[in-house]
Amino acid sequence: MHSAVVRVQNVFGFFTTVAFCVAAVIALSTFIHPQTPSASVRLRNVQVVRGRPHYYSYKKEEYAHIKFDLDTDLSTLFNWNTKQVFLYLKAIYPSTKPDTPPSEAIIWDAILASDSAPWHQNHYIHPNPKAKATSKGKPKGKGKGKSQPVVPESPHPRGELHLANQKPKYQITDISGQLQNRTDVVLELGWNVQPWVGALVWANKLDMGMWKGLKGGMSERFGFPEIGKVRRGEDLGTEKGKEGHRLEVGGEQPRKA
Amino acid sequence: MNSTPSVRRWLSELLQIAYAIATILMLWATLRVVTGSPHPILTVSSESMEPTFYRGDIILLWNRQHYIDVGDIPVVWFPGRSLPMVHRAIKVIHQDEGESDNSTARQLILTKGDNNDLDDTSLYPNGRAFVHREEIVGLVRAYIPYLGRLSLVVKDQPWILYASLAGMLAVGKLL
Numbered sequence: 001m002h003s004a005v006v007r008v009q010n011v012f013g014f015f016t017t018v019a020f021c022v023a024a025v026i027a028l029s030t031f032i033h034p035q036t037p038s039a040s041v042r043l044r045n046v047q048v049v050r051g052r053p054h055y056y057s058y059k060k061e062e063y064a065h066i067k068f069d070l071d072t073d074l075s076t077l078f079n080w081n082t083k084q085v086f087l088y089l090k091a092i093y094p095s096t097k098p099d100t101p102p103s104e105a106i107i108w109d110a111i112l113a114s115d116s117a118p119w120h121q122n123h124y125i126h127p128n129p130k131a132k133a134t135s136k137g138k139p140k141g142k143g144k145g146k147s148q149p150v151v152p153e154s155p156h157p158r159g160e161l162h163l164a165n166q167k168p169k170y171q172i173t174d175i176s177g178q179l180q181n182r183t184d185v186v187l188e189l190g191w192n193v194q195p196w197v198g199a200l201v202w203a204n205k206l207d208m209g210m211w212k213g214l215k216g217g218m219s220e221r222f223g224f225p226e227i228g229k230v231r232r233g234e235d236l237g238t239e240k241g242k243e244g245h246r247l248e249v250g251g252e253q254p255r256k257a
Numbered sequence: 258m259n260s261t262p263s264v265r266r267w268l269s270e271l272l273q274i275a276y277a278i279a280t281i282l283m284l285w286a287t288l289r290v291v292t293g294s295p296h297p298i299l300t301v302s303s304e305s306m307e308p309t310f311y312r313g314d315i316i317l318l319w320n321r322q323h324y325i326d327v328g329d330i331p332v333v334w335f336p337g338r339s340l341p342m343v344h345r346a347i348k349v350i351h352q353d354e355g356e357s358d359n360s361t362a363r364q365l366i367l368t369k370g371d372n373n374d375l376d377d378t379s380l381y382p383n384g385r386a387f388v389h390r391e392e393i394v395g396l397v398r399a400y401i402p403y404l405g406r407l408s409l410v411v412k413d414q415p416w417i418l419y420a421s422l423a424g425m426l427a428v429g430k431l432l
Contacts (some may be wrong), residue, residue: 005428023401056378056386084308086345086371090327097353100362104327105348111308111371120308122372170376175350175365175387190328194309199399202328 026081027198033079034210037203039072039189039217041089044165048180048227053171062179063171064224065238066091066107068187070166072217075159077193078114085112085159086192087124091172093185093224107168107187108239112159116196126154126161167239180226187219294320294395299332299341300405302412305370306330306343310397313406316343318395325349325366325390330397333368333388335381341394344368344377350387364390 044067053063068089077085088109094102110124117123156162172179190203206213288297297318301310309330310316318332325331327346334341348367365387369376378386411418 027399054378055375086309086328088328095351095353100351100353101324103348103350106327109347113308117308122308170347175352190326192328192330197401200330200397202326 023197027195030079030081030195030198030201032210034212035076036212036215037072037074037077037191037217038215039070039074041187041189041217041219042069043187043219043222044068046185046222046224048224050227053173057173061173062227063173064091064179065171066168066187067165068108068163068168068219070161070163070189072161072189073159074112074161074191075157077191078159080116081195081198082114083117083194083196084114084123086110086194087112087161088190088192089168089187090190091185091187093172093174093182096176103174105170105172107170107172108166109169110161115158126156127163128153128155167237169239171238179224181224183223184221185224186221189214189217292317292319292321292395294318296332296334296341296394299343300408301343302340302409303343303370305372306345307372309345309371310343310400311402313403313409315401315405316397317399317401319398320393320395322396323390325364325393325396331366331368331388331393332395332397333392334394335392337382342368342370342377342380343397344370344373347376366390366393 046064046066048062048064050060050062052058052060070089072087074085074087086109088106090104090106092102092104111120111122113120113123192203193201203217204211204213289295297320299316299318301312301314301316304312316332322329325346327349329346330343331346332341332343345368346366347369350365351362352365353362366389367376367378367387381388
């Protein structure tokens with residue numbers, strides 16, 4: 001009853017119980033932190049073009065390129081248990097057949113990291129029009145060893161975004177291959193708060209206790225226009241996300257079909 | 258204790274072990290029923306969702322939500338694959354199957370890892386472009402960081418599991 005093994009077992013069991021209780025308290029503390037998110041989304045420009053938007057598109061299809069303005073204040077979403085907020089803007093458009101639920105597609109996303117999260121290259125860096133065009137992250141000189149990447153500062157406090165005429169990250173296609181002249185399309189902001197431990201929560205429209213629902217966050221209804229010719233000089237490229245710079249060595253490789 | 262025959266003592270020890278195993282199995286089965294998912298607890302084993310999930314995080318799944326929204330994190334397990342994919346749904350399309358019966362409208366889901374540049378179409382089998390709802394074994398609703406690191410080590414070197422099991426039995430017999 002007093003052997004070393006039993007003592008180790010008791011200590012380990014007590015540690016596990018305490019760790020579990022601490023984790024549960026931290027996870028539950030998220031829900032008593034007040035939140036007041038607000039956002040305003042505006043459509044800037046939408047164009048429907050015929051082309052090959054995806055790397056696997058084997059035939060031309062119609063795709064929509066949506067540029068938008070976004071002003072949002074999500075600083076209250078960050079509390080001590082927040083690791084990051086995955087922010088996304090989705091386009092909701094009705095399907096061609098009646099009685100079928102509308103289709104949704106994310107056109108832009110960003111990973112907003114809290115201060116406590118270790119740096120990762122996928123973290124969203126708010127574009128700063130005033131920043132000098134310095135060489136981003138390249139180590140100066142021929143110093144050996146890793147140098148910390150130069151992370152430009154966001155001009156706004158954490159959680160606040162002000163984007164104008166933002167290019168999307170993803171083009172919208174439909175499974176029918178046809179997108180032009182659709183009506184009742186709307187852009188909606190959503191997010192996924194990732195805690196350090198506990199439940200993941202998504203955007204709430206309604207008030208839940210200390211959490212106020214999102215104010216705003218939906219754009220006006222608009223329609224996809226007819227296919228337009230791409231004007232010369234018109235940039236229909238997408239915004240490349242930070243994850244595009246990840247080396248694929250050792251990661252998931254696209255499998256040949 | 259020395260008066261009881263050794264066979265009976267040995268059998269009662271076996272019963273204790275059987276109780277413990279049966280309790281764990283029933284708790285696991287209950288969890289599967291409550292969440293509706295065949296694998297309610299999983300360990301993240303790829304880096305494709307960094308910085309959201311790192312290798313070794315434990316994710317808890319819930320499978321009673323029928324409609325997938327974009328932004329959700331479904332765990333996609335194609336039949337025949339040894340590992341599931343934990344990625345984010347970035348597109349959901351409802352395709353009408355029948356003529357006027359909307360209950361057969363099928364959800365088509367496109368996923369992409371947060372750390373991947375491209376969407377997952379190249380990872381789906383047989384040239385498919387979308388995932389169906391029945392291939393999703395659950396949506397990630399909660400997670401615990403770092404706790405699954407040991408299980409990843411054991412997955413790569415299974416002899417550790419056998420050795421520690423043998424060790425535990427030996428220690429239990431000696432005490």
